[in-house]
Amino acid sequence: MQLTSSAFSPNGVIPVRYTCDGDNVNPPLAIAGVPAAAVSLVLIMDDPDVPKKLRADGMWDHWIVFNIPPDLAKIEEGAEPPGVRGIGTGGNHDYHGPCPPDREHRYFFKLYALDCRLDLPAGATKTRVEAAMAGHILAQAELMGRYDRPRR
Template sequence: MKRVLLSLLLLFSIFISGCIEGNQEKMKVLSAFENNSQIPEKYTCDGVNINPPLYISNIPENAKSLVIIVDDPDAPGGTFTHWIAWNIPPVEKIPEGIPKKGEVESPVKMVQGINDFGRIGYDGPCPPPGHGLHHYHFRVYALDTTLNLTPGSTRKELEEAMKGHVIAEAEIVGVYER
């Protein structure tokens, strides 16, 4: 009888834990623009060319760090990377205007890599004039670890280091044309 009760108790606890995990909301990211809407000029090469703020919610409790990858799949030569950053603490806000240097301590600690302009940090939308509407994907990944990558690493190196460590991801897409 004790074995039956223990077995039932074990099954019940597994069921309850699955229900709790199943109800956890997905990670989300918001910004200064709505999903699939115009990115304000301030955050482009036609403006101040600083990163927009990112607001992240429902970050998993076991996240050790965040990664940001911003790219434009509509670029004439194929997907063009505008920003990569990693080892960001699991914070709910990435403020606008992160300094363009490899290691940043303030306002939020992070390490940044080389974008496809050949520079470290964020460079905003800058599609060729008359090329039509471009979609800019701002992706945030929650990892179960921090990454051992040097400042100025490439997107390929970042994605390789992330393999097997992504526990959640979220995306917001903005559009821009010139």
């Protein structure tokens, strides 16, 4: 399974447009190679580079969507995918772009193909989504981009 973006290359710099310093809209994403047996997809975007003084676990969850139809081939720029929205660390239910407070951070877009739909309510946390996915992942893909805010 593959997850790519026409806006940035793997390990590349995420353009300002998709961050808190720009329009804060999600980048376009293309999905390929989803297993035929997949029943649903899960999309998680997170940042593992948060200073420990801000969050003890060093993690910030930016975007969580589950029960996405498995035949979805692309997510358009600025468009939420069909599915159920979880809740991000900042209380957001939709995409929340990169906004590192201190230096360049890595942002991981993770896509999972599952053999089931998740029986979770809207607003579920990443921890709950990941626990519900356990034992149901058929395939996964990851796209990492980097961003550092302009220094003022």
